[in-house]
Amino acid sequence: MSSQEWSAPRRRNPRGQGQVLKAQLVDAAAKLLATLDQPETLTLRQVAREVGVAPASIYSHFPDLSALIQHVLRLRYEELARLMDEAARPAASPLADLVARCAAYVRWGVDQRGHYRTLFGGRMPADLVPGTAHGAGAELLGAVVASLAAATTGERERRTADQQWQAGLMLWTALHGLVSLYNDHGTIPWPPLDGLITDLLSLHTGRPAAEVEALLPQGEVASGPAAGLRGT
Amino acid sequence: MSSQEWSAPRRRNPRGQGQVLKAQLVDAAAKLLATLDQPETLTLRQVAREVGVAPASIYSHFPDLSALIQHVLRLRYEELARLMDEAARPAASPLADLVARCAAYVRWGVDQRGHYRTLFGGRMPADLVPGTAHGAGAELLGAVVASLAAATTGERERRTADQQWQAGLMLWTALHGLVSLYNDHGTIPWPPLDGLITDLLSLHTGRPAAEVEALLPQGEVASGPAAGLRGT
DNA sequence: TGACTTAAGTGAACAACTGTTGGTTATCGG
DNA sequence: CCGATAACCAACAGTTGTTCACTTAAGTCA
Numbered sequence: 387m388s389s390q391e392w393s394a395p396r397r398r399n400p401r402g403q404g405q406v407l408k409a410q411l412v413d414a415a416a417k418l419l420a421t422l423d424q425p426e427t428l429t430l431r432q433v434a435r436e437v438g439v440a441p442a443s444i445y446s447h448f449p450d451l452s453a454l455i456q457h458v459l460r461l462r463y464e465e466l467a468r469l470m471d472e473a474a475r476p477a478a479s480p481l482a483d484l485v486a487r488c489a490a491y492v493r494w495g496v497d498q499r500g501h502y503r504t505l506f507g508g509r510m511p512a513d514l515v516p517g518t519a520h521g522a523g524a525e526l527l528g529a530v531v532a533s534l535a536a537a538t539t540g541e542r543e544r545r546t547a548d549q550q551w552q553a554g555l556m557l558w559t560a561l562h563g564l565v566s567l568y569n570d571h572g573t574i575p576w577p578p579l580d581g582l583i584t585d586l587l588s589l590h591t592g593r594p595a596a597e598v599e600a601l602l603p604q605g606e607v608a609s610g611p612a613a614g615l616r617g618t
Numbered sequence: 619m620s621s622q623e624w625s626a627p628r629r630r631n632p633r634g635q636g637q638v639l640k641a642q643l644v645d646a647a648a649k650l651l652a653t654l655d656q657p658e659t660l661t662l663r664q665v666a667r668e669v670g671v672a673p674a675s676i677y678s679h680f681p682d683l684s685a686l687i688q689h690v691l692r693l694r695y696e697e698l699a700r701l702m703d704e705a706a707r708p709a710a711s712p713l714a715d716l717v718a719r720c721a722a723y724v725r726w727g728v729d730q731r732g733h734y735r736t737l738f739g740g741r742m743p744a745d746l747v748p749g750t751a752h753g754a755g756a757e758l759l760g761a762v763v764a765s766l767a768a769a770t771t772g773e774r775e776r777r778t779a780d781q782q783w784q785a786g787l788m789l790w791t792a793l794h795g796l797v798s799l800y801n802d803h804g805t806i807p808w809p810p811l812d813g814l815i816t817d818l819l820s821l822h823t824g825r826p827a828a829e830v831e832a833l834l835p836q837g838e839v840a841s842g843p844a845a846g847l848r849g850t
Numbered sequence: 851t852g853a854c855t856t857a858a859g860t861g862a863a864c865a866a867c868t869g870t871t872g873g874t875t876a877t878c879g880g
Numbered sequence: 881c882c883g884a885t886a887a888c889c890a891a892c893a894g895t896t897g898t899t900c901a902c903t904t905a906a907g908t909c910a
Contacts, residue, residue: 398858401906407858423743426656430897440860442899451897508802509741511655527806552809556796556818563795564788570740574759577784586788589821630877630886639886662869672888674871683869 396438408447410437416458420500426509428455456514462501463516466494467526473603480536481593485601487533488561489583491526495565496579496611502565527558537591557590572611628670640679642669648690652732658741660687688746694733695748698726699758705835712768713825717833719765720793721815723758727797728811728843734797759790769823789822804843 399406414436419425430451434441448454473490477483495502504510506523517524531554538545538553545553564582567574576582584602588595631638646668651657662683666673680686705722709715727734736742738755749756763786770777770785777785796814799806808814816834820827 396859398905401857404858424658424741426658429895431895441897442861443859445898446858503740507739507741508735508798509656509739523803524806548809551807552814552817555806555809556792556814556821559795559799560788560792561795562799563791563793566740566798567791567794571755574756574787575783577780577787582784582788585784589788628887635886661867663867673869674889675887677870678886 404446407437407439407443411439411444411447411454412458412461415454416461416501419455419458419504420498422500424509425500425504425507426511430454452511452514455510456516459505459510459514460516462498462505466491466505469494470526470529474533479601480533480539481591481597482601484530484533484537484591485587485598486603487530488557488587489580489602491530491561492565492579492583493605495561496568499565499569502569506562507566523558527554530554530558530561534590553590560586560590568611574611576611639669639671639675643671643676643679643686644690644693647686648694648733651687651690651736652730654732657732657736657739658743662686684743684746687742688748691737691742691746692748694730694737698723698737701726702758702761706765711833712765712771713823713829714833716762716765716769716823717819717830718835719762720789720819721812721834723762723793724797724811724815725837727793728800731797731801734801738794739798755790759786762786762790762793766822785822792818792822800843806843808843 411433415428415433418428418432418436422428428451430444431441433454434444444451444454448457470487470490473486474483477486495506505515517526531551534554534557535545535550564586568576568579580599580602584595584599587593588598591598643665647660647665650660650664650668654660660683662676663673665686666676676683676686680689702719702722705718706715709718727738737747749758763783766786766789767777767782796818800808800811812831812834816827816831819825820830823830
């Protein structure tokens with residue numbers, strides 16, 4: 387299963403190319419974090435084994451294990467944030483923006499379930515997780531709140547800032563709960579994910595499900611939940 | 619911090635009272651599971667230390683560490699199930715039943731945050747978690763689905779069984795997301811929990827918030843999120 | 851070509867942990 | 881005093897993160 391097993395004694399990198407190993411270490415750590423049943427038990431020696439290098443060699447590139455993990459988490463966090471922003475960019479309306487953002491969030495969460503739980507599962511020691519202010523997702527939450535407020539403005543009576551905040555918070559909790567349970571309880575008979583996303587957003591925006599569905603970007607997740615972890 | 623520290627060399631239990639230690643072990647394991655930052659790293663020796671007993675002594679009462687943990691988890695699961703049933707018992711209407719059930723779930727989840735994540739956080743090896751069929755919460759989910767269906771029957775057009783299932787699932791994911799994030803991200807400025815429960819149920823049942831709030835049993839959770847873990 | 855420098859990566863050891871076992875002791879009840 | 885119960889002691893083989901002195905080899909320059 388391990389991609390290295392016993393290929394070769396690993397030829398050493400040429401002179402100026404010490405950074406190559408660093409990249410390999412990051413890749414290996416990311417793969418293991420995503421793959422392991424218990425990501426928080428990731429081991430320095432596991433990473434070394436995966437790359438085919440001596441445990442001590444890691445210390446030339448990272449001060450300690452925490453730094454390596456932190457590096458990986460930051461990359462993943464930025465990846466998700468970028469994905470959500472890009473999904474929302476071509477949005478023609480506030481509602482379209484919200485739908486695209488949330489869909490991107492959920493899809494990334496179930497597509498990269500291993501990474502999702504290392505970021506949002508509350509499993510990693512808090513000081514390793516990016517999204518500094520309020521723990522993972524501080525900025526993401528802010529974006530969702532703003533997007534939801536924009537999408538529901540003009541609807542019904544205007545809301546206070548507190549109400550907007552609470553509504554955004556509830557939407558995020560709903561999204562997180564959906565992703566978490568979808569990933570962790572694969573044996574439950576789950577309906578198609580896109581239907582859940584549609585209904586969830588319809589519920590939280592008060593718009594008809596059909597309207598939301600029309601705005602949902604293409605791209606149902608390939609397979610059902612817990613169908614094995616996909617690579618990096 | 620540890621409740622035992624160094625009180626006494628622990629007098630041995632009298633003749634027929636070997637079960638006393640067993641109970642102490644269960645209590646200690648429960649406390650540690652709830653208290654530890656990483657419950658899944660619970661150690662046989664930690665339990666032994668907590669009780670003030672030699673590691674080997676545990677094997678007289680449990681075949682191995684897994685069995686001890688499994689025992690604790692089953693107890694907690696039964697506690698939650700009982701709590702929800704009892705909360706729903708005096709319900710005068712299907713909606714009251716649903717509200718009481720869900721409120722009990724959320725309140726237990728934030729009151730016993732340590733236990734909640736060992737049960738539903740997907741942290742423990744799956745074979746240790748009770749709620750056999752679909753992982754933790756299979757029965758609980760069934761009750762919620764039924765309760766929601768009863769509460770919303772007669773409303774609007776009748777729903778198919780599939781729609782009822784999906785609606786119940788979405789409600790559960792919302793509850794779970796709320797509890798998880800409330801527990802894990804204590805630094806976020808959370809609104810009062812009862813308000814969130816009210817709005818969440820109002821959203822999922824289509825009933826006015828005021829109607830739901832009137833049915834909400836007394837008993838706001840004492841303090842905010844992450845205000846230290848409370849004991850067993 | 852051959853010596854020199856230095857980046858890249860090792861090997862072995864460390865102390866501290868872990869679950870588990872087999873044999874042993876202390877103590878209580880009769 | 882005897883036997884059974886309750887619990888312990890010491891050791892095991894296996895982990896882990898981290899350090900330090902060391903080797904190997906690639907590139908440079910005479």
